[in-house]
Amino acid sequence: xxxxxxxxxxxxxxxxxxxxxxxxxxxxxxxxxxxxxxxxxxxxxxxxxxxxxxxxxxxxxxxxxxxxxxxxxxxxxxxxxxxxxxxxxxxxxxxxxxxx
Amino acid sequence: xxxxxxxxxxxxxxxxxxxxxxxxxxxxxxxxxxxxxxxxxxxxxxxxxxxxxxxxxxxxxxxxxxxxxxxxxxxxxxxxxxxxxxxxxxxxxxxxxxxxxxxxxxxxxxxxxxxxxxxxxxxxxxxxxxxxxxxxxxxxxxxxxxxxxxxxxxxxxxxxxxxxxxxxxxxxxxxxxxxxxxxxxxxxxxxxxxxxxxxxxxxxxxxxxxxxxxxxxxxxxxxxxxxxxxxxxxxxxxxxxxxxxxxxxxxxxxxxxxxxxxxxxxxxxxxxxxxxxxxxxxxxxxxxxxxxxxxxxxxxxxxxxxxxxxxxxxxxxxxxxxxxxxxxxxxxxxxxxxxxxxxxxxxxxxxxxxxxxxxxxxxxxxxxxxxxxxxxxxxxxxxxxxxxxxxxxxxxxxxxxxxxxxxxxxxxxxxxxxxxxxxxxxxxxxxxxxxxxxxxxxxxxxxxxxxxxxxxxxxxxxxxxxxxxxxxxxxxxxx
Numbered sequence: 001x002x003x004x005x006x007x008x009x010x011x012x013x014x015x016x017x018x019x020x021x022x023x024x025x026x027x028x029x030x031x032x033x034x035x036x037x038x039x040x041x042x043x044x045x046x047x048x049x050x051x052x053x054x055x056x057x058x059x060x061x062x063x064x065x066x067x068x069x070x071x072x073x074x075x076x077x078x079x080x081x082x083x084x085x086x087x088x089x090x091x092x093x094x095x096x097x098x099x100x
Numbered sequence: 101x102x103x104x105x106x107x108x109x110x111x112x113x114x115x116x117x118x119x120x121x122x123x124x125x126x127x128x129x130x131x132x133x134x135x136x137x138x139x140x141x142x143x144x145x146x147x148x149x150x151x152x153x154x155x156x157x158x159x160x161x162x163x164x165x166x167x168x169x170x171x172x173x174x175x176x177x178x179x180x181x182x183x184x185x186x187x188x189x190x191x192x193x194x195x196x197x198x199x200x201x202x203x204x205x206x207x208x209x210x211x212x213x214x215x216x217x218x219x220x221x222x223x224x225x226x227x228x229x230x231x232x233x234x235x236x237x238x239x240x241x242x243x244x245x246x247x248x249x250x251x252x253x254x255x256x257x258x259x260x261x262x263x264x265x266x267x268x269x270x271x272x273x274x275x276x277x278x279x280x281x282x283x284x285x286x287x288x289x290x291x292x293x294x295x296x297x298x299x300x301x302x303x304x305x306x307x308x309x310x311x312x313x314x315x316x317x318x319x320x321x322x323x324x325x326x327x328x329x330x331x332x333x334x335x336x337x338x339x340x341x342x343x344x345x346x347x348x349x350x351x352x353x354x355x356x357x358x359x360x361x362x363x364x365x366x367x368x369x370x371x372x373x374x375x376x377x378x379x380x381x382x383x384x385x386x387x388x389x390x391x392x393x394x395x396x397x398x399x400x401x402x403x404x405x406x407x408x409x410x411x412x413x414x415x416x417x418x419x420x421x422x423x424x425x426x427x428x429x430x431x432x433x434x435x436x437x438x439x440x441x442x443x444x445x446x447x448x449x450x451x452x453x454x455x456x457x458x459x460x461x462x463x464x465x466x467x468x469x470x471x472x473x474x475x476x477x478x479x480x481x482x483x484x485x486x487x488x489x490x491x492x493x494x495x496x497x498x499x500x501x502x503x504x505x506x507x508x509x510x511x512x513x514x515x516x517x518x519x520x521x522x523x524x525x526x527x528x529x530x531x532x533x534x535x536x537x538x539x540x541x542x543x544x545x546x547x548x549x550x551x552x553x554x555x556x557x558x559x560x561x562x563x564x565x566x567x568x569x570x571x572x573x574x575x576x577x578x579x
Contacts, residue, residue, distance in 0.1 A: 008458060015417060015461045016424070016438060017454060018446025030516050031459050037517060038406040041475050044482065051477030052484055054308050054338070055294040055533030055558075067334050076201045083199055085431035092426050095437045 002035035003028060104264035107173050107321045114161050114172050121154035121161070121172035125216050128174040132218070132265050139241050141250075141259040143179050145219035146186040150174075153216045160214075169324055171214035176266035178257045179220040180227050181312065182301035183207055186217075190303050191225040191235040191253075194423050194430045194448030204301025205336070206270060206312045206329040213328040218266055221256030225450045226420065227272055227305045229253050230280060230522055233513055234452040241509070244286055244549055248506040251281030254315070258285040261315045268316040268325050272302060274309045275408050276502075276526025279538040282315055283501035283551025286540050286577070288322050288568060289315045293558045294533035295340040297326075298333030306415035307338075309408075309530050319539065319569040323347035326561060342559050350562030355570040356390030358563075361494035365401035366525055371503040378550040379500045381579045382541040382571070386498065389570050394494055398486040401528055403479050408527040409520055410463050410476030416453075417460030423448060455516060480531050487532040491557040496567055499525050501538040501551030525553060535561045539568040542579030552576065 008028045012019050019027065081087040086094075105113075105124075113119045119127075129147065136142050157172045177183060180190045182200035189195045203211075211217065224234035232240045232255030240255040242248040243263035250259040254271030258281035261269050271278040273291035282289020290313045297312045304310060314325035330344045362383060367376065387393050425431035425444035432447045434440035449457070463472035490497055504522060512519050529536040535558070538551035552571065556564040 003462065007462065011458050011461045011465060014465060015421075015457050016441040016445055017449075017457060018442040019454065019458075020446075023451075023454065027455055027458050030455060031462070033517050034409060034459060034520070035472075038410060038472065041403055041406050041479050044400075044403065044479060046475060046478035046482070049478040049481050051474055052481035053477055055484075066337060079201045080427070083197075083201070083428050085425055085429070094426055095434065095440055097437050 001032060003032050104261070104317050105267050106317060107170065107267060107324050110173050110267065111167055111171055114157070115167060117161070121157035121216060122151060124172055125150050125154045125174055125218070128218055128265065135263055135265060138246065139243060139259050139263055140222055140238050141240050141256040141263065141265060142176065142219045143189060143191070143222050143237055143256070144187045146183065146217055149186060150216045150218055153211060157214055157216070168212070168214035170210060170328055173215050173267050174218050175210055175215045176218050176221045176257055176260040176269040177207060178223050178254050178269070178271045180223060180272055180303045180305070181207060181270055182303065183217065183220065186220060188220060188303070189237070190227070191223045191237060192448065192450065192453070193236045194444070195428070196430065198429050200301070202301065205298035205333045207301065209329050210270070210325070221254070221260055221269060223256055224253035225453050226303070226416070227253040227274055227277055228416070228452050228456055230276065230519055231507070231512065232256065232281070233509065234450060236450055239509055242285060242506050245506060245547060248508055248548070249284065251284035251506060253277040255281050257315050258282055258287060258289065261317060262287050268314055268321055270312055271315055273311050273313055273530065274306050275412060275530050276523045278313045278315065279501050279526050279536055279551065279553060280523070282538040284506040284549065286543065286549030287315055287317060288319045288537060288539045288572070289313070290322050290326060290537040290561070290564070291529065291535060292326060292330065292561055293535040295338050296535070296559065296561065297329050298336040298339045300333055300335035304419040306412040307419060308415060309412060319565055319572050320348070320351055322537070323351045323565045345562050347562055347565055351565045351569045353566045355567055358391045358496060358567065359494040360386055360391045360393050361396035361490050361497045362393060363396050363398040363401065363490070363497060363499060365398050366499040370521070370524070371500065372505065374544040375500055375503060375505060375550050378542040378544065378579055379552060382552040382576055383498060385571060385574050385576050385579070386567070389574055396490050396494060396497070398490060398528070400479065400482045400486050404483055404528045404531060405520055405524055407476045407479045407483065407531060408523070409459070410472050411480060411531070413456040413460030414464050414473050415460070417457045417464065420453065420457055452516070483528055484532040487534055487555070496563060497555040499553045499555070501525060501553040505544050505548035505550060529555050534558055535564050537564050537568045539571055540577035542577065
């Protein structure tokens with residue numbers, strides 16, 4: 001077994017994801033099978049291989065791709081807040097985090 | 101079924117005043133009204149925006165002005181691509197009422213080129229899936245075979261074009277999500293090189309893999325749509341400054357003498373015997389067109405699914421952290437801030453998305469990062485090297501798009517690993533960053549379309565289109 005019930009619970013906690021009892025068991029089984037399959041990567045010796053994090057082309061040096069850091073006015077504040085679940089312009093309201 | 105228009109056909113009809121852009125848009129909405137209840141290809145229609153654009157187009161025509169390349173062309177956009185003022189759900193309950201405050205660069209460029217955006221198409225939730233069955237709004241049906249899936253994740257975009265409910269559409273491809281539905285629905289479908297088309301406004305699934313690309317009724321039109329959306333965008337630092345050639349010229353170049361690599365690894369076990377026959381016949385077509393067919397080896401192909409499902413899920417788990425019930429989308433109240441996050445995400449995401457968040461978080465977590473994520477990145481480098489090596493010997497690579505034709509709705513939903521394994525021929529090119537197209541290559545029993553996949557070297561979309569066009573002209577679709 002590659003992944004235990006406790007592992008799934010720990011990971012769901014890291015991801016702030018509520019899972020039902022049924023989901024927990026289903027995902028554990030399915031992910032276990034997937035990890036078992038992924039284990040085939042260990043057939044390959046990659047000790048001297050550089051990891052590939054991104055597809056990069058020659059022109060994609062930081063100098064070539066980063067924009068000038070200039071302030072551009074954004075008029076969308078009201079519209080964005082209007083789409084929020086609990087806006088209190090100019091803020092997003094969330095449940096109380098700090099006890100006084 | 102009313103026949104579908106081509107891009108050139110639309111321009112000619114507008115120019116000669118046979119039809120107005122408004123009438124054409126109205127005609128497409130009628131078609132949608134007639135078929136969408138059955139197909140479920142569109143999730144949201146944007147009539148107001150479409151008719152406003154159609155009127156702008158008609159004013160251009162009336163004034164005798166030069167007409168832009170996509171003038172009046174009715175286009176559908178996958179619902180993971182942001183459209184200002186038009187609901188964009190990503191096929192998810194968590195964004196059920198989300199209205200983007202801005203347009204994706206690709207959408208902005210299509211409209212600037214005269215296109216009329218009809219609406220937003222159904223897809224697997226956050227583009228995660230290969231059958232469109234992971235949409236929170238129900239599956240799309242395959243117009244060629246309504247009891248079967250259209251493929252995924254861009255199933256709605258493929259079905260809309262195949263059923264004549266749009267002249268062209270935009271999809272997104274992370275592991276095959278443009279090419280595979282194109283193959284299942286029997287239309288050409290292109291994944292451009294990574295960096296060719298701006299991802300600005302594409303709601304992220306896996307940022308090192310996601311790409312926007314076109315579906316259309318023919319290869320020329322695929323090239324025309326690509327022409328409009330390609331090129332550097334300051335809002336996406338991964339879009340390149342590499343010049344965009346004239347695909348209208350590229351697509352007509354002769355293919356005689358091009359060297360085509362056939363990788364042995366793409367013809368192994370698990371491939372449907374009927375698909376194999378069609379692809380072998382398709383390769384013969386290319387040979388008769390004067391291409392030189394060479395067998396090549398791509399030794400790390402068999403590891404691509406494992407790498408893909410590490411990297412894509414890891415990036416997804418990170419990208420989807422933004423859905424927390426604070427700034428947009430669904431909120432489910434909890435007894436604390438963290439409780440609200442957990443409940444919102446637990447209720448808002450569907451099964452496949454949650455499965456991938458759990459897997460992706462796991463492969464990135466302390467103690468497992470090296471064994472899974474880092475290992476995956478290293479093998480990804482080997483797969484990319486397979487492509488670089490191949491392109492020193494051949495000009496393009498030809499494979500099947502999918503090992504199987506469109507399967508029946510519900511047939512594979514209970515076994516995620518089996519569903520993942522069907523992506524075997526498409527994920528390789530996704531990991532390597534190269535461009536690829538799926539072009540129709542006959543129908544099994546005259547009914548189920550098969551797709552031939554053509555990969556080219558990075559930024560050689562022109563060559564990929566050129567081969568696909570020659571194949572199409574040689575009537576590869578009737579094999």
